[in-house]
Amino acid sequence: MNEQQLDYNKTTGVSCESCKNETFRGVVFLRKLSRFVSPDGQDHVVPMESMECAKCGHINADFNPNPIVSSPKEDVSIEDKQESADS
Numbered sequence: 001m002n003e004q005q006l007d008y009n010k011t012t013g014v015s016c017e018s019c020k021n022e023t024f025r026g027v028v029f030l031r032k033l034s035r036f037v038s039p040d041g042q043d044h045v046v047p048m049e050s051m052e053c054a055k056c057g058h059i060n061a062d063f064n065p066n067p068i069v070s071s072p073k074e075d076v077s078i079e080d081k082q083e084s085a086d087s
C-alpha cells in the first residue's frame with residue numbers, strides 16, 4: 001500500500017495505554033540469540049523495532065514484540081502452557 005494514498009479518515013488514533021498521550025517515538029528491543037540455539041552456531045544480538053510513548057515511555061502491548069515483557073498477564077502464560085502441551 002502506498003502511504004501517500006492512505007485515507008486517514010479510515011484510520012484510528014493510537015494513544016498510550018498508560019497516560020493517553022498520542023505521540024510515540026521509535027525504540028529498539030535487543031534480543032540475544034544464544035549460539036546453542038542459533039542456526040549458525042554464533043551468538044547474535046537481534047534488534048526488534050518498536051514504539052514507546054513520547055511522554056511517559058510506556059510501550060503499548062500492541063507495539064511490544066518482546067514476549068517476556070509483553071506477557072505480564074497470567075492468561076498469556078496459561079496459553080503458552082497449552083501450546084507446549086499440544087505439541
Ligand SMILES: [Zn+2]
Nearest residue numbers: 016019053056
Ligand atoms: Zn504514556
